[in-house]
Amino acid sequence: MSYLRSFTADGGSVATTAVVFPQAGAGCLRLHSVTEALPTGLNLLGVQLPGREDRLEDPPANDLAEVVDRVGAELRGPARSRSLVLLGLSLGALIAYEVARKLELEGTAPRSLVVVAARSPEHWKSFPAADPPWEELTALMHPAVRDSESARYAAATMRSDLRLMAGYRVPSAPLTSTSLLSVSGRRDDVATTAQMLGWRDRSTDYQGHQVIDTDHHEFMDQDVLTGLLSDIAFENAPRRVVRG
Numbered sequence: 001m002s003y004l005r006s007f008t009a010d011g012g013s014v015a016t017t018a019v020v021f022p023q024a025g026a027g028c029l030r031l032h033s034v035t036e037a038l039p040t041g042l043n044l045l046g047v048q049l050p051g052r053e054d055r056l057e058d059p060p061a062n063d064l065a066e067v068v069d070r071v072g073a074e075l076r077g078p079a080r081s082r083s084l085v086l087l088g089l090s091l092g093a094l095i096a097y098e099v100a101r102k103l104e105l106e107g108t109a110p111r112s113l114v115v116v117a118a119r120s121p122e123h124w125k126s127f128p129a130a131d132p133p134w135e136e137l138t139a140l141m142h143p144a145v146r147d148s149e150s151a152r153y154a155a156a157t158m159r160s161d162l163r164l165m166a167g168y169r170v171p172s173a174p175l176t177s178t179s180l181l182s183v184s185g186r187r188d189d190v191a192t193t194a195q196m197l198g199w200r201d202r203s204t205d206y207q208g209h210q211v212i213d214t215d216h217h218e219f220m221d222q223d224v225l226t227g228l229l230s231d232i233a234f235e236n237a238p239r240r241v242v243r244g
Helices: 029-035 066-073 091-105 123-124 136-142 151-165 194-201 222-234
Strands: 004-005 016-021 042-047 084-089 112-116 179-185 206-212
Touching: 004 194, 016 091, 016 123, 016 222, 029 042, 029 222, 042 222, 066 091, 066 151, 084 091, 091 112, 091 123, 091 136, 091 151, 112 222, 123 194, 136 151, 194 206
Parallel strands: 016 042, 016 084, 084 112, 112 179, 179 206
Antiparallel strands: 004 042
């Protein structure tokens, strides 16, 4: 089954295609909530990993390379590439980054990559992705899910996603044709601004770091996500660059 879901009605000219990669354990169908507020000319796609929502019966992906190959194949195409923006949240940012790398190698680099609430790649070298302990999983959950009866189900889906990162090797070379912007939440204690500083070395066209007033679990809320997508569409995000 396809990894991509479309959330934009057909018709009208498309200036930018934004592809959203959700966080670990999450699906992309909640993107329906932002469709009415999308800026004109923005085509919205979501990445749907197997094992959730409309792919609940599909077996989990075996490894990161499998996911990157499948998503990259669906996004490939020179006509689309320069209008393509990848937006990844938390673990989704690492997947989006690897998809950007693959597309660059194939000569169809996306215009830009936006990494949101995501520790930079070097932090994954020590993360116990193969078998994360319960405490690590619950820390990544929305509080409403953490304290609900669905916590065990959410943990199982999240665990299968995190296993994609087992044995992850940090690339030695940065992106060269894709700009990169990083975004963190001022109230985020899961992926802090300090833990995101390494993203500045992941592209030769690093666009800086933006801090917005949200926590880790609010980035997929309608208002926050609509704001991020609007910034992508118009390329006019007010940016606060963090150095150090």
